[in-house]
Amino acid sequence: MIDITTDLKIRNEFNRWAEAGRGEEMEDHHLPIALPVLDLMRAEPQDTILDLGCGSGWLCRRLARRARQGRVVGIDLSAEMVRRARAASAGYPNLSFLEGAADKIPCRDAAFNKLISIESAYYWPDPGLSVREIFRVLAPHGSAWILINYYRDNPHSHQWGSVAKVWMHLLSAAEWAELFRQAGFADVRHRLIPDPTPAPEVYTGEWFRDAEEIRKFRELGALLVCGIKTAS
Numbered sequence: 001m002i003d004i005t006t007d008l009k010i011r012n013e014f015n016r017w018a019e020a021g022r023g024e025e026m027e028d029h030h031l032p033i034a035l036p037v038l039d040l041m042r043a044e045p046q047d048t049i050l051d052l053g054c055g056s057g058w059l060c061r062r063l064a065r066r067a068r069q070g071r072v073v074g075i076d077l078s079a080e081m082v083r084r085a086r087a088a089s090a091g092y093p094n095l096s097f098l099e100g101a102a103d104k105i106p107c108r109d110a111a112f113n114k115l116i117s118i119e120s121a122y123y124w125p126d127p128g129l130s131v132r133e134i135f136r137v138l139a140p141h142g143s144a145w146i147l148i149n150y151y152r153d154n155p156h157s158h159q160w161g162s163v164a165k166v167w168m169h170l171l172s173a174a175e176w177a178e179l180f181r182q183a184g185f186a187d188v189r190h191r192l193i194p195d196p197t198p199a200p201e202v203y204t205g206e207w208f209r210d211a212e213e214i215r216k217f218r219e220l221g222a223l224l225v226c227g228i229k230t231a232s
């Protein structure tokens, strides 16, 4: 059972992010690590794809251009992110957005053959329940691709836990992979996706100690966990 206050806190925080334009900014931040995942995922013209925690919808629009005869759905907990995603996606007839939570995905069983989630999973209040939901909405032979920068094996992002205004889960690659297996996924794998973006010369923000820490953080890379829902 998800604590309603936790849910509301995360929702409110990301509504604020959206109003401040941070949803759109995340395209620049996440594209360099998302592109290798898109290559591995190999979106096909007929695919039906869910982007869970889609933010402003930039990745959904990319996917919709690839899945031209298929369908892409973006889901996000934040109503303001969804409103902005819809407003920016008017010219995409095969793309739609829904407000919803990862632990109760508002879609029927086996609705998608691919699912991607970028930099959202550590905010999910119950990651195990959410991975089971992902398994439920995937069709047999479907694949799930979760990419995160906040995970136990990358010490250069651990301080985010005290900077962020909401609770975040700090799980290891092995723990995420185990959640996938427990949900029923087969062929579960994880790997690191380095971010080739050069670090700034000087950093004065609050998320990293200094520019050198950003360099190390990007060099190690984001954690990609993926799995397949087998036919049985």
Ligand SMILES: C[S@@+](CC[C@H](N)C(=O)[O-])C[C@H]1O[C@@H](n2cnc3c(N)ncnc32)[C@H](O)[C@@H]1O
Pocket: 010, 014, 023, 026, 027, 030, 052, 053, 054, 055, 056, 075, 076, 077, 078, 081, 100, 101, 102, 103, 117, 118, 119, 120, 123, 124, 125
């Ligand atoms: C850091 S942003 C990343 C957004 C987008 N994937 C991107 O790369 O630009 C995290 C997103 O996850 C969403 N989110 C957080 N918890 C969620 C949940 N339980 N269910 C669905 N979305 C959630 C937030 O509202 C936010 O838009």
